[in-house]
Amino acid sequence: MTFKQIVLLHTIIFLIVVIFNVTPWYFLMLTVAQLLFVPLTLQLILKKENRLYYYFAIPAFVSVFILQTTTNTNLDLLFATIYLLFTFLVAIYGLRRFIQRGFVHIEEFMIDAGMMYLFIGGVWFFASVTGIDTGFSPILTWLTAIHFHYSSFLLPIFLGFLGRLQKSTAYNMVCTIILISPIVVALGITFAPWLELISVVLYITGIYGFIVLAFQAPFASTLQKGLVLLSFGSLGITILFSLLYAAGNVFGIFHVNINFMLKFHGFFNCILFALCGMIGWSISTPPTKELGWNFPISNMKGRFFIGEKILSENIGTNSYSGLVDHMEMYVEREKLSPTIIDFYENTSQYKLFSEVRWHTWFKPFAAVYKLISSKVQQLNLPYSNKQMEMTGDIIAVEDGRTKTRAWIRKIEKEVIFVALYSSHQNNNKTYMNIALPLPWSSMIGILELHQQEEKLVLTSKGTSDSDAGIYLAFRKYVFKLPLQEQFLLEEIKEGKLRAKHQMRIFSFPFLTIKYVIDVKKEIDVK
Known part of the structure; x- marks a missing residue:
């Protein structure tokens, strides 16, 4: 079934509902979303993936028709x-x-979020139809259902399409506002009118932000741009009346009632925002820029216990003394400190002294995590910030990648890390590819290496087309985590290094490890 055939089918179904409708007229505002806007918008996302449509959507739309x-x-x-x-x-x-x-x-996450928010709309629709006591009047229960079909489903998806055309820092900020606003609206309706007022102010900020972004975006045609701007612009009008309504609930100085909001929003949201937006984006739906991950992934996964035991069945035949064979595969050898180069090429000849510092806000989580990590024997960092020596070995292993070697680090006899080092190339750039086996999965750290004078920086933060990042690999899924890490290595004197390892989650620092690295014995540092 083509997109045009689906459009025709759903239009006919909705027109029949209009003719034989037995509910108050304003209920059609939700019905048109359920029978027209939702299925057609889903088709713009699903494209050829029609199993969802044939097996599940049609019974749902027939059910709405009957209701x-x-x-x-x-x-x-x-x-x-x-x-x-x-x-x-x-x-x-x-x-x-x-x-x-x-x-x-x-x-793409905006599109994902819109699809996930639709379920909340389905819950409120179910409550409205079945008469479940939600603590609100029947009309407010129904209005919440319509909110999650329009502002929480259609709007994030339309914004996702806009981001496929053009992204910026401002776009990221607008998206964040739009994503959290439905939750704040729900909390406001449930607990306090002033919170609802705050949510409307957030929506205003986000809506006018993406109207400006839409003016700047490179649309496929003038017609498409005009329809999308009309769609977004209508929200810029309706949100002002929502502000008056919310302010009236708080201060009692405005008289914008629900009946007016139903008629006003019914026209602007259904005809201008939803219909114009859907037609606009269907003229030329921007393709996704997501290409998926194509870097090599370690096939070594653990069970509940990791430790050294995981390596016993995967020992390789090669012999390695360092984490890399030749540093020039990553950086210009002549410009980097000789001791740093030697440390990576002859790691086993160096001693490490670590000082772990969990940031204050994260310490309660670290204490609970320590109970687990001490059993699993992986990512098993001490809770104390006392300086301790880390010992370890480098062992060749086979995990499906090239020249993989495991670096086992211990404090006394307790395993702290089992990290599997390899490398890969993509877009003429060589990355350090580090895997940490976890229970039935693995954490993958893809690091870029950069020189800062004679210092070396290893970072998981790269450009939009970079593989750099921290990932969780589970079965066929590779999930990029909201973690960032950076290592900074510098030479203090010949044969001695200082390193700083910083970890962040959602850009908030939670862990810092400082290292002092000494050569074990007198060697020729080249």
Whole structure:
């Protein structure tokens, strides 16, 4: 079934509902979203993946059709459940898209979030149809359902399409605002009118932000740009009346009632925002820039216990004394400190003294994590910030990558890290590819190496087309984690290094490890 055929089918279904509708007219604002805007927008995302449509969507849309064209029956619960199940499956699909990618490409996450938010709309629709006591009036229950079909489903997806055309720092900020606003709205409706007012102010900031971004975006045609701007611009008008309504609930000085909001929003949201937006984006739906991950991944996964035991069945035949064979594969050898080069090429000839510092805000989590890591024997960092010597060995292993060697680090006899070092090339750049086996999965650190005078920086933060990052590999999924790490190595004197390892989560620092690295014996540092 082509997109045009699906458009025709759903248009006919909705027109029949309009003719035989037995509910108050304003209920059609949600019905048109369910029978027209939701399925057609999903088609713009799914493209050829029509299994969701054929097996789950059609029963859901038939259920909505029956609910809107019949009076209350004993089967209303069944029909509402079918639609609820459909929105749940859409949310699962959105979650699956996210898990395959992780914390990257915020424009794709906007689409994922819209699909996941639809389930919340399905829950409120179910509550409205079945008469569940939500603590609110029936009209507010229904209004919450419509909110999650328009502002929480359509809007993030339209913004995702906009981001596929053009992204910037401002775009990331606008997306963050739009993502958190539905939650703040729900909290405001539930707990406090002033919180609802704050949510509207957030929406205003986000909406006018993406209107400006839409003016700057390179659309496929003038017609498409005009329709998308009309769609976004209509929200710029309706949100002002939402502000007056929310302010009236807080201060009691405005008189914008629900009846006015229904008529006003009914026209602007249904006709201008949703219909114009859907037509605009269907003229030329921007393709995703997501190409997936194609770097080599270690096939070595652990069970509950990692430690040295995981290496016993994967010992390689080669012999290595360093983490890399030749540093010139990463950097210009002549410009880097000779001791740093020698440390990476002859790692086993150096002693490490570490000082671990968990940042104050993270210490409660670190204490709980320590109970687990001490059993698993992986990423098993001490809770104390006392300087301790790390000992270890470098062992050749076979894990499906090239020239992989395991660096086992211990404090006394307790295993701290089992890290598998390899490398790969992509786009004429060589990355350090480090795997840490975890229970039934592995954490992958892809690091870029840069020189700062004679210092060396290893970082997981790269450009948009870089492989750099920290990932979790589980079965066929490779999920980019919201973690960043950076190593800075510098030579203090010949044969002695100082290193600083910083870890961040969502850009917030939570762990810093300082190292002093000494040569074990007198060697020729070349």
